[in-house]
Amino acid sequence: MQEYHLQKSVVAKILAEHEGMPGNLLPILHGIQDSLGYIPQEAVADIAEALNQSIAEIHGVISFYHYFRQTPPGKNTIRICRAESCQAMNSQALQEHAKKQLDIDWHQTSSDGEFSLEPVYCLGNCACSPAITINNEVYGRVTPERFDELIASQRGAAE
Amino acid sequence: MTRIFISRDSTALSLGANQVAEALQQAADSKGLDVELVRNGSRGLFWLEPMIEVETAQGRVAYGPVQSQDVVELVEAGMLEGKEHALFLGDIEALPYFKDQSRLTFARVGITDPVSLDDYLAHEGYRGLKNALNMSAQDIVQQVTDSGLRGRGGAAFPTGIKWNTVLNAPAEQKYIVCNADEGDSGTFSDRMVMEGDPFVLIEGMTIAGLAVGATQGYIYLRVEYPHANVALNEAIANAYANGYLGDDILGSGKAFHLEVRLGAGAYICGEETSLLESLEGKRGLVRFKPPLPAIIGLFGKPTVVNNVVSLASVPIILDKGGDYYRDYGIGRSRGTLPLQLAGNIKYPGLFEAAFGLTLREILYDYGGGSASGRPIRAVQVGGPLGAYVPESQFDTPLDYEAFSAISAVVGHGGIVVHDDTVDMAAMARYAMEFCVEESCGKCTPCRIGSIRGVEVIDRIVKGIQKEQNTVLLEDLCDTMVNGSLCAMGGMTPYPVLSALKHFPEDFGLDKAVDAA
Numbered sequence: 001m002q003e004y005h006l007q008k009s010v011v012a013k014i015l016a017e018h019e020g021m022p023g024n025l026l027p028i029l030h031g032i033q034d035s036l037g038y039i040p041q042e043a044v045a046d047i048a049e050a051l052n053q054s055i056a057e058i059h060g061v062i063s064f065y066h067y068f069r070q071t072p073p074g075k076n077t078i079r080i081c082r083a084e085s086c087q088a089m090n091s092q093a094l095q096e097h098a099k100k101q102l103d104i105d106w107h108q109t110s111s112d113g114e115f116s117l118e119p120v121y122c123l124g125n126c127a128c129s130p131a132i133t134i135n136n137e138v139y140g141r142v143t144p145e146r147f148d149e150l151i152a153s154q155r156g157a158a159e
Numbered sequence: 160m161t162r163i164f165i166s167r168d169s170t171a172l173s174l175g176a177n178q179v180a181e182a183l184q185q186a187a188d189s190k191g192l193d194v195e196l197v198r199n200g201s202r203g204l205f206w207l208e209p210m211i212e213v214e215t216a217q218g219r220v221a222y223g224p225v226q227s228q229d230v231v232e233l234v235e236a237g238m239l240e241g242k243e244h245a246l247f248l249g250d251i252e253a254l255p256y257f258k259d260q261s262r263l264t265f266a267r268v269g270i271t272d273p274v275s276l277d278d279y280l281a282h283e284g285y286r287g288l289k290n291a292l293n294m295s296a297q298d299i300v301q302q303v304t305d306s307g308l309r310g311r312g313g314a315a316f317p318t319g320i321k322w323n324t325v326l327n328a329p330a331e332q333k334y335i336v337c338n339a340d341e342g343d344s345g346t347f348s349d350r351m352v353m354e355g356d357p358f359v360l361i362e363g364m365t366i367a368g369l370a371v372g373a374t375q376g377y378i379y380l381r382v383e384y385p386h387a388n389v390a391l392n393e394a395i396a397n398a399y400a401n402g403y404l405g406d407d408i409l410g411s412g413k414a415f416h417l418e419v420r421l422g423a424g425a426y427i428c429g430e431e432t433s434l435l436e437s438l439e440g441k442r443g444l445v446r447f448k449p450p451l452p453a454i455i456g457l458f459g460k461p462t463v464v465n466n467v468v469s470l471a472s473v474p475i476i477l478d479k480g481g482d483y484y485r486d487y488g489i490g491r492s493r494g495t496l497p498l499q500l501a502g503n504i505k506y507p508g509l510f511e512a513a514f515g516l517t518l519r520e521i522l523y524d525y526g527g528g529s530a531s532g533r534p535i536r537a538v539q540v541g542g543p544l545g546a547y548v549p550e551s552q553f554d555t556p557l558d559y560e561a562f563s564a565i566s567a568v569v570g571h572g573g574i575v576v577h578d579d580t581v582d583m584a585a586m587a588r589y590a591m592e593f594c595v596e597e598s599c600g601k602c603t604p605c606r607i608g609s610i611r612g613v614e615v616i617d618r619i620v621k622g623i624q625k626e627q628n629t630v631l632l633e634d635l636c637d638t639m640v641n642g643s644l645c646a647m648g649g650m651t652p653y654p655v656l657s658a659l660k661h662f663p664e665d666f667g668l669d670k671a672v673d674a675a
Contacts, residue, residue, distance in 0.1 A: 023458070140173035
């Protein structure tokens with residue numbers, strides 16, 4: 001994990017960019033997560049101070065939203081849709097397969113640090129279920145075999 | 160030069176549209192062919208994506224589904240001249256799935272370059288706004304009222320009445336908020352509008368601003384839609400650069416500003432008051448109504464909150480008149496609804512049609528039956544809070560009131576198909592589990608009732624005091640319906656009770672036990 005003093009300036013810059021913007025907390029949190037991959041615990045106090053809110057209030061917002069994370073993610077984040085349309089096309093089997101292949105459960109990161117696994121409820125790709133995303137790329141009609149191919153090519157791309 | 164269209168829609172991308180586009184560009188470069196590659200939206204015939212459309216002397220002809228390895232062969236076969244090939248589809252608009260539609264809101268989606276203002280203007284874009292600029296606010300609202308448009312996000316509240324309330328609410332600042340948190344499984348019409356024709360949404364919001372006296376708009380977009388975010392921001396920048404947004408819209412002296420704000424993966428933020436809380440930078444907790452957002456909304460000011468398709472339906476109403484729109488549809492369900500067919504279906508996609516088609520027509524005439532080839536057993540209409548409809552009710556016409564009469568909802572027009580391998584007790588359990596995951600936590604029946612719901616369903620399925628537990632589940636559902644502030648707790652019982660009523664055998668219950 002990076003030391004916060006290296007990240008602090010990034011957070012300060014994002015806070016300055018959003019100063020005075022109405023309803024700026026979510027844009028700030030997105031900015032931090034986009035830059036650092038997560039929202040460090042130490043950043044919460046800085047955000048609270050900048051917005052003149054309590055640490056508890058900021059923490060309450062971060063923890064409310066599924067998308068925000070407070071620990072660093074793996075190099076790649078895989079999101080698998082668990083919603084009804086994907087279920088109708090065997091997403092359940094895909095979910096089990098993915099957990100087994102990566103040897104992790106939801107919200108965990110594989111031991112090699114390559115992949116984090118997150119559930120998601122609808123990617124709007126319901127016409128080609130089951131759907132997953134790897135980072136920001138959407139993939140449709142994903143079979144267990146196709147999943148393995150995607151994982152393998154992602155590992156290849158990372159090296 | 161030949162214009163070639165390959166979609167930038169998420170679903171097309173998920174099937175390899177970018178790779179097809181790259182392969183085509185390479186083939187063109189290596190052969191020195193003069194082509195202009197346009198990344199359009201999708202026509203909505205997703206079993207044919209990735210699709211290539213070529214502008215030829217005989218009109219646009221399509222090929223699909225195309226994989227990148229097919230491209231060189233297609234070019235060799237004379238694709239640029241529209242010649243025959245195994246993947247040749249001809250004129251997409253002549254296919255039955257397409258030609259039987261009434262494309263009003265989706266008129267340009269899949270046809271134009273989504274972020275090209277010139278293309279938008281060349282296809283009747285901004286005619287509604289130009290009319291609106293010459294009308295009084297009251298007259299704009301009247302056109303929308305006359306059209307019979309009801310909110311396409313699910314609640315089906317008359318749009319004109321909502322706008323009129325905001326128009327008549329005195330305030331120095333008012334807002335237009337577009338609810339683009341389309342989180343229902345099986346729905347993707349908002350996404351397709353935003354990716355395929357973002358200007359129609361921008362125009363609709365601008366007209367809404369003129370109608371009620373709001374100068375600032377926000378599009379609250381779900382973070383799960385990164386491609387929509389890109390397309391919207393490109394289009395907004397173009398609109399600003401050309402005077403269609405800003406302090407002086409087309410020299411009228413009237414102002415409207417627009418910004419995209421991203422959500423963060425909370426289903427409940429699709430509920431309008433939670434959405435407003437989220438936009439204000441808070442947890443997305445549901446607000447008690449009244450006061451309505453139309454009176455006290457975003458930052459305490461009068462606010463129009465409408466869904467994407469509702470707002471995107473406004474430009475054509477202002478272009479062709481409220482009567483033109485109202486002449487489509489049946490009963491009190493006027494105009495058209497973009498239907499979305501998903502799940503286990505042979506021909507998944509989007510088609511826009513006037514209200515009144517029956518589910519059976521949609522599932523078999525358009526959808527071609529299940530993808531697996533097995534019988535269709537249950538369809539969930541209107542998202543995860545919508546009821547499961549059994550085969551015996553497939554002749555119900557798509558109409559808000561007809562669905563209400565069978566304790567179902569049209570919602571956002573999403574239809575998710577399940578074949579006969581589905582375990583309906585598992586689907587009912589999932590509905591409760593989803594509520595556990597996504598409840599904002601404000602109301603006890605939703606926050607805790609959903610957890611107890613999962614437990615009670617588990618007991619029924621295990622055969623533990625199943626009759627008593629069935630009564631308990633029905634009682635719990637009744638408490639959730641009547642004791643929750645919003646649709647999350649108030650409608651989670653719809654899928655649960657409909658599964659229990661129509662498919663009791665999946666719960667290990669006799670038909671005779673059915674008391675729902």
